[in-house]
Amino acid sequence: MLLEARGITKAFGSFKAVDDASVTLEHSDILGLIGPNGAGKSTFFNCLTGDLKTTSGRVLFEGRDITDFAPELRAGLGLARTFQVPQTFEGMTVLENVMIGAFLRTAHRKEAETKARAVLERVGMSRLADAPARSLGTPGRKRLEIARALATEPKVLLLDEAMAGLNAHEVKLAIDLVRDIHRSGITLVIVEHIMEVIMSLASRVMVFHQGKEIARGSPREVTSNPAVIEAYLGKRAAKAAAGHTPVELMGGPDL
Amino acid sequence: MSGALLRIEHLEVRYGDLIGVSDVSLEVPEGSVVALLGSNGGGKTTTLNAIAGLIPVHSGTISFRGEDIAGQKAFAIVRKGLALSPEGWRLFVQQSVENNLMLGATPLHDKSRQAALLERVYEIFPRLKERRNQRAGTMSGGERQMLAVGRALMSDPKLLMLDEPSLGLAPAVVESMYETFGRLHREGLTILLAEQSIELALEVSDFATVLQVGKSVLSGTAAALAEDPQVQKAYLGAG
Amino acid sequence: MSFVLVQVIVGGLLLGAVYALFSSGLTLVWGMMNIVNFAHGDFVMLGMYVAYVVYTLMGGGPILGAPLATLVLATVGVVVYFALIRDIMKGPMLAQILGTFGLALLLRYSVFWWFGANFLSMPQNIVGGTYAFAGLRIEASRLLAGVVALLVTLGLHLLLTRTSLGSKMLAVAEDQTAAQLMGIRPDTMQAIAWAIAAGATGLAGALIANFFYIVPTVGETLGIVAFVTVSLGGFGSVPGALVAGLLIGVIESLSGYLIGAIYKDIVVYVLFLLFLWFRPQGLMGKM
Amino acid sequence: AGARAEDKVVKIGVILPMSGGTASIGAHAKAALEVAMDIINNAHPELGNLPLAKNAGLAGLGGAKIEAVFADNQGNPATGQNQALRLITEDKVAAVFGSYQSGVTLTSSAIAEKYGIPFLNSESVAANLTERGFKWFFRTTPIATDFAKIYVDFLADMKATGAKTDAIALVHDNTEYGTSVANTISTAFKEKGQPVALDVAYAVNATDVQGQVLQLKDRKPDVIIMISYTSDAILFAKTMQSLDYKPAILLADDAGYSDPSFIKAVGKISQGVFNRSSWVVGPPGSASAVIADMYKKKSGEEMDDTVARQMQGFFVLADAIDRAGATDPAKVQAALKATELKADQLMIGYRGVKFDDKGQNILASGAIIQLQDGENYVSVWPKANAEKPPVLPYKGW
Amino acid sequence: MRRWIWLSVVVAIAIAYPLLLSSPFQQRLGALVLLYAIAASAWNIVGGYAGQVSVGHVVFFGCGAYAAMGSYAKFGLSPLFGIPGGIVIAVGLAAIIGVPTLRLSGHYFSMATIAVAETMRLIVTNTDWLGAAVGLSGPTVPRNIFDLSFLSSLPYYYLFLVILAITLFVTWWMTNSRMGFYLRAIKDSERAARSLGAPASRTKLYAYMLSAAFTSVAGALYAMMFGFVDPESGLGILISVKILIMAALGGAGLLFGPLVGAAILVPLEEISNSWLGGKGAGLTFVLYGAIIVLIARFQPGGLLSLFTRRRKPSADPGASHAP
Numbered sequence A: 001m002l003l004e005a006r007g008i009t010k011a012f013g014s015f016k017a018v019d020d021a022s023v024t025l026e027h028s029d030i031l032g033l034i035g036p037n038g039a040g041k042s043t044f045f046n047c048l049t050g051d052l053k054t055t056s057g058r059v060l061f062e063g064r065d066i067t068d069f070a071p072e073l074r075a076g077l078g079l080a081r082t083f084q085v086p087q088t089f090e091g092m093t094v095l096e097n098v099m100i101g102a103f104l105r106t107a108h109r110k111e112a113e114t115k116a117r118a119v120l121e122r123v124g125m126s127r128l129a130d131a132p133a134r135s136l137g138t139p140g141r142k143r144l145e146i147a148r149a150l151a152t153e154p155k156v157l158l159l160d161e162a163m164a165g166l167n168a169h170e171v172k173l174a175i176d177l178v179r180d181i182h183r184s185g186i187t188l189v190i191v192e193h194i195m196e197v198i199m200s201l202a203s204r205v206m207v208f209h210q211g212k213e214i215a216r217g218s219p220r221e222v223t224s225n226p227a228v229i230e231a232y233l234g235k236r237a238a239k240a241a242a243g244h245t246p247v248e249l250m251g252g253p254d255l
Numbered sequence B: 001m002s003g004a005l006l007r008i009e010h011l012e013v014r015y016g017d018l019i020g021v022s023d024v025s026l027e028v029p030e031g032s033v034v035a036l037l038g039s040n041g042g043g044k045t046t047t048l049n050a051i052a053g054l055i056p057v058h059s060g061t062i063s064f065r066g067e068d069i070a071g072q073k074a075f076a077i078v079r080k081g082l083a084l085s086p087e088g089w090r091l092f093v094q095q096s097v098e099n100n101l102m103l104g105a106t107p108l109h110d111k112s113r114q115a116a117l118l119e120r121v122y123e124i125f126p127r128l129k130e131r132r133n134q135r136a137g138t139m140s141g142g143e144r145q146m147l148a149v150g151r152a153l154m155s156d157p158k159l160l161m162l163d164e165p166s167l168g169l170a171p172a173v174v175e176s177m178y179e180t181f182g183r184l185h186r187e188g189l190t191i192l193l194a195e196q197s198i199e200l201a202l203e204v205s206d207f208a209t210v211l212q213v214g215k216s217v218l219s220g221t222a223a224a225l226a227e228d229p230q231v232q233k234a235y236l237g238a239g
Numbered sequence C: 001m002s003f004v005l006v007q008v009i010v011g012g013l014l015l016g017a018v019y020a021l022f023s024s025g026l027t028l029v030w031g032m033m034n035i036v037n038f039a040h041g042d043f044v045m046l047g048m049y050v051a052y053v054v055y056t057l058m059g060g061g062p063i064l065g066a067p068l069a070t071l072v073l074a075t076v077g078v079v080v081y082f083a084l085i086r087d088i089m090k091g092p093m094l095a096q097i098l099g100t101f102g103l104a105l106l107l108r109y110s111v112f113w114w115f116g117a118n119f120l121s122m123p124q125n126i127v128g129g130t131y132a133f134a135g136l137r138i139e140a141s142r143l144l145a146g147v148v149a150l151l152v153t154l155g156l157h158l159l160l161t162r163t164s165l166g167s168k169m170l171a172v173a174e175d176q177t178a179a180q181l182m183g184i185r186p187d188t189m190q191a192i193a194w195a196i197a198a199g200a201t202g203l204a205g206a207l208i209a210n211f212f213y214i215v216p217t218v219g220e221t222l223g224i225v226a227f228v229t230v231s232l233g234g235f236g237s238v239p240g241a242l243v244a245g246l247l248i249g250v251i252e253s254l255s256g257y258l259i260g261a262i263y264k265d266i267v268v269y270v271l272f273l274l275f276l277w278f279r280p281q282g283l284m285g286k287m
Numbered sequence D: 001a002g003a004r005a006e007d008k009v010v011k012i013g014v015i016l017p018m019s020g021g022t023a024s025i026g027a028h029a030k031a032a033l034e035v036a037m038d039i040i041n042n043a044h045p046e047l048g049n050l051p052l053a054k055n056a057g058l059a060g061l062g063g064a065k066i067e068a069v070f071a072d073n074q075g076n077p078a079t080g081q082n083q084a085l086r087l088i089t090e091d092k093v094a095a096v097f098g099s100y101q102s103g104v105t106l107t108s109s110a111i112a113e114k115y116g117i118p119f120l121n122s123e124s125v126a127a128n129l130t131e132r133g134f135k136w137f138f139r140t141t142p143i144a145t146d147f148a149k150i151y152v153d154f155l156a157d158m159k160a161t162g163a164k165t166d167a168i169a170l171v172h173d174n175t176e177y178g179t180s181v182a183n184t185i186s187t188a189f190k191e192k193g194q195p196v197a198l199d200v201a202y203a204v205n206a207t208d209v210q211g212q213v214l215q216l217k218d219r220k221p222d223v224i225i226m227i228s229y230t231s232d233a234i235l236f237a238k239t240m241q242s243l244d245y246k247p248a249i250l251l252a253d254d255a256g257y258s259d260p261s262f263i264k265a266v267g268k269i270s271q272g273v274f275n276r277s278s279w280v281v282g283p284p285g286s287a288s289a290v291i292a293d294m295y296k297k298k299s300g301e302e303m304d305d306t307v308a309r310q311m312q313g314f315f316v317l318a319d320a321i322d323r324a325g326a327t328d329p330a331k332v333q334a335a336l337k338a339t340e341l342k343a344d345q346l347m348i349g350y351r352g353v354k355f356d357d358k359g360q361n362i363l364a365s366g367a368i369i370q371l372q373d374g375e376n377y378v379s380v381w382p383k384a385n386a387e388k389p390p391v392l393p394y395k396g397w
Numbered sequence E: 001m002r003r004w005i006w007l008s009v010v011v012a013i014a015i016a017y018p019l020l021l022s023s024p025f026q027q028r029l030g031a032l033v034l035l036y037a038i039a040a041s042a043w044n045i046v047g048g049y050a051g052q053v054s055v056g057h058v059v060f061f062g063c064g065a066y067a068a069m070g071s072y073a074k075f076g077l078s079p080l081f082g083i084p085g086g087i088v089i090a091v092g093l094a095a096i097i098g099v100p101t102l103r104l105s106g107h108y109f110s111m112a113t114i115a116v117a118e119t120m121r122l123i124v125t126n127t128d129w130l131g132a133a134v135g136l137s138g139p140t141v142p143r144n145i146f147d148l149s150f151l152s153s154l155p156y157y158y159l160f161l162v163i164l165a166i167t168l169f170v171t172w173w174m175t176n177s178r179m180g181f182y183l184r185a186i187k188d189s190e191r192a193a194r195s196l197g198a199p200a201s202r203t204k205l206y207a208y209m210l211s212a213a214f215t216s217v218a219g220a221l222y223a224m225m226f227g228f229v230d231p232e233s234g235l236g237i238l239i240s241v242k243i244l245i246m247a248a249l250g251g252a253g254l255l256f257g258p259l260v261g262a263a264i265l266v267p268l269e270e271i272s273n274s275w276l277g278g279k280g281a282g283l284t285f286v287l288y289g290a291i292i293v294l295i296a297r298f299q300p301g302g303l304l305s306l307f308t309r310r311r312k313p314s315a316d317p318g319a320s321h322a323p
């Protein structure tokens, strides 16, 4: 088992943003995490990465209890993430942003740069390498965050709405990218409100509502669950999800 | 078609030496919903920000109800009846949800309508009402989006500009939000919408303009654009 | 508790109220609007000189001096905002230190040039001497300063938390661009903030002049206490600064009396540091 | 050297605090030295025995005029040293005079020593200044050991007249001046078998001294010896009034209590304070009275001890240059070493001026004055030159 | 290439200056510029690059100054021997101060450093062993060359130049290393930097300690040149402010910013004091203050930012994302 969270609770004052949530992540899983706004998905994420101290519960990584580890230690172990509200290094270029990630595995500037360029190439941003990061729009920033995270050579990558703000065409390209990442041996947890992403990528889905898990299963099971439709999907999206056929190949048939 | 509320001609905007948009023209007829389409970095945000006065216009004209507003300060433009829900939300993260909404009502001349407008926002986004005293900086991503849109609605604008309003919202919320836009539209509100979910955008809007690399390359009625093979290929993933 | 100790604590509270009073303006511009003002102490000094000039030229006591100092300093605040602060705010925080430090020297030595370096003083007992009850002695001028400190703090607190003006000022402090989208003119709000802050500072100076000496460099003596007060209270909290001022006053008084006056500042600084260790956001500051 | 002697002006570098917290000292001293230059450079027969007054200019240099080149030390030892260097190398001054704060005197005189230029100090009291083995450094002012002796003797006399002087409290700031003087005084009293009962030290430029006054009020010493600069002296006076505290004898050690601003600000509530001073205005028509008048005309202030000591020091330096007959540093140094001025050749109450091997004036002395009416100090001790008898107890307000 | 030309010009000017402007006062000015440039460059490491605005850096300055003077006054050694001691004390102190204060955000950090510096000043003022308020003096008459007590400022000038070069080289090397990248990242978003594995606290602490070491050297050299240190001139908060002002004026976070700041402010201060100080009307500081205000007003990012801002980003991102 790669990553395991047991009974995570996170309270802000009397309000429990995450309430006794557990999850296990096997090697080469793609776990989808969905739920209404404010359900506690990002909070749960932050508890896994160490950005927030859990109120109770444990986090295990490769069998090791990392509950009290600082975020940078977890990154060192191979846990990488992106932020829902992009945390770009505004004063740097795109390349330098990615180099920060690459520096985790090498202290040499040249090596870090080479690696950062390779990662940028892989995510399709190499032409932007020398542009100031502050000139990117939200979608660009999110992609940059993916690149940065990849540069740390993670075992597990947690994506918090990394595809928000992309149009349908771009979403497809992004899905391909994530598949490619997955194929290279990285286990993923993705939070998305774009159902197409969940439907085509997730091997398992977990649904949050008011800090609690209300459903889990395959994408298809979950999206046809009436409780999920009621709390989260709405009729229109449920219909769209129902019509969705998972695709396995890059550039295959689409919705 | 009634008269144009907003008309942009050959807008060029620069960020220092970089060109944000090079040549954008578009028209927003009074009472219509206009969608601004285009891929990542196409210039949608730049255009909206330029209209709102957040970034200086390099050349071109922006006329709002016949008055050229290019070059005016943002606070003055907003007071004329434009409101923008900007990219990245730009909330006042240290202040409460309700304070944020009340700040949105600043340009309102008739302060007595504040309460009613607040109720309207709370009706569209009940979550905001639940969290009215929470600090905006602790809200979830989707909650922030609701707040940004709600705040823009608070000034009861003549022209509502929305930069990717559905970003980060749960599907059910998007659905109800768009229903609300439809209702507001029927009540006479003019909306200029930049939206990544093009299918959805074309569904609610009357007209649309496509931006490509900082230029407006296509415009027409929403229905016509939805059929346009070029649009289908580039944005709707067809082919 | 011995009787002297009571007098020491009362003295400390009055002193603390004075600290709170001359920090109130700084709480607004530094604590709330996020602008470091190294010239704050010199604004206090200007207020003192205005009161002194009013007294020597017009024979007016605090009744005339205090409101005039408030007005004059409010004007200075607005001028300083438009002539300097507005532009240095475009730069990094260091530019604010740079600019206001230069401003401090400019103000201090302009006054020096005009008035000379001699120590000046308002007549003793200008505000009704000293009250004595049950052997406890309270100077009227300090009491007045203390009461005004409470009123100013309360006023600022209400302004910032209860009025839309306050909310707009905070909005501008947080994000000028976003504030513009609300139809708020940032310059207006900032100028108002500076007017209020400098006005309160001038008022403080005028009241402190009633029991302190007046000299161009007096701002240096007072300025650093104001800095500690504001940060101990927590940036962004007006009541915090009041409580912090009172606390520092009492700690200084007590440690000065019990341990020795040369150690009282050490005690204050060390307690301040310890406090930050346990509460990095100050007494009442937001995270 | 010959070429220099023919110059019509002799430049003396003067380093003073002209900005910062002690700037008023610099301003007063500047006015006083300008008066001194007037006296030296023009004929002032009315000043009698005072060297250099009678005729215009320095007779020994063919009537050459003295010119003081003023420099601001900003109260900072580094700045003082830089200015000393500038005065010596750029302005080519014949001697350096200054620098008030002991720390600044220390660094600026070190440069003069390295360049071999005479340095005359008239007001810094730190003992170590004359312990450095310098050959070019001379000091005219009395120092802490002299003060201590004055206080011991004065209080013994007061005791003889029936005053209670058993419990002595020292109040002083933590500057070099405050601590070193306090230490010396407390040692002197201990040697007399009367150790100081209470030592109240405070940080200079205090914002508040209520605690200290209460401490005194609580312990009720018979005598308080105050060693404070002007700012704190004013604050103490105000606080003592508001807390209604008066010791029987309040004895101040010069500094702040001599500052005319102190008298203007709080003289009325400090009536009867004793002060140590070497400056005593003689009867009308006497040299010191004339000089006091000239100074008042120039600056608008009353002459005080600090200023008078500076002025006297400047006269001593000018006299040495005059006697040297040249601006050649070695000759001026020799003349300084040979200085032997009698009490009647001085404008101040020293017993004379004569330097020991270390450059310290061994004839420096002082008197006690009292602010009897709250406006002007009068000399009250020693009896020989007293204008009025001392009045006890301390009246305050 | 252009950079190398510029660099050689700067180095050539620096080497030639005291030979061209050779009066003792001019040489001393030059030496002082370099001395303050060392201190301001050292501050720049933590204040400019790491974005931690320390207003209490004078404690490290004081460590060096007191160690140098102490090694003479207390042990009869050459002040030179105080330098390593000063570095050790400063670095140790930086670790002790840094651990609790570096986690404070923004203004709290600045205020905490002020509190530490003032506490140190007050403690030393009341410590007889360290000379209390009187301070410590160096050798007034040099016993040998190691006492580093020269009449001419020329040896100081070149000594300072070498040490400044070392400081700048180390700074340059740091900014191009992983540490420099991490510092910049932490300055922008500590949260993101940590999520990418940057040990934020440790990196900031190292920068703080490095900065303390160089500041201490500057303090030691300062005390040696003036032959004296007391609590006010070795630990006074005004020195911190002066150092910070120089870095900010030239351009904080830029390699040569502090040097430019020192090269403007030191002569401005000394020359205006020489011209106007003797008049006793405070005009020195009116002028000094006015010039600082004007620079802050018209070039808030520091004078050097005038040149760096103009550099264009090499790529045009607008062109790269066509569908």
Ligand SMILES: Nc1ncnc2c1ncn2[C@@H]1O[C@H](COP(=O)(O)OP(=O)(O)OP(=O)(O)O)[C@@H](O)[C@H]1O
Residues within 6 Å of the ligand: A012, A015, A017, A035, A036, A037, A038, A039, A040, A041, A042, A043, A044, A084, B131, B134, B138, B139, B140, B141, B142, B143, B168
């Ligand atoms: N510091 C805090 N204090 C109070 N409430 C908080 C705090 N931080 C987060 N919350 C609340 O916790 C809830 C969970 O937030 P979280 O960001 O985890 O939601 P989410 O599931 O990621 O939603 P979204 O899909 O909108 O991103 C939200 O309602 C949010 O308002």
Ligand SMILES: Nc1ncnc2c1ncn2[C@@H]1O[C@H](COP(=O)(O)OP(=O)(O)OP(=O)(O)O)[C@@H](O)[C@H]1O
Residues within 6 Å of the ligand: A134, A135, A136, A137, A138, A139, A140, A165, B015, B018, B019, B020, B021, B038, B039, B040, B041, B042, B043, B044, B045, B046, B047, B087, E317, E318, E319
């Ligand atoms: N602050 C900035 N500085 C420099 N260039 C910028 C800046 N903001 C945007 N740009 C550039 O302007 C162009 C238009 O960007 P804009 O953000 O307006 O596009 P968009 O259509 O809103 O895209 P997105 O889907 O990413 O939001 C892009 O090339 C972008 O790189």
Ligand SMILES: [Mg+2]
Residues within 6 Å of the ligand: A041, A042, A043, A084, A160, B140, B141, B142
């Ligand atoms: Mg979220």
Ligand SMILES: [Mg+2]
Residues within 6 Å of the ligand: A137, A138, B044, B045, B046, B087, B163
């Ligand atoms: Mg955009």
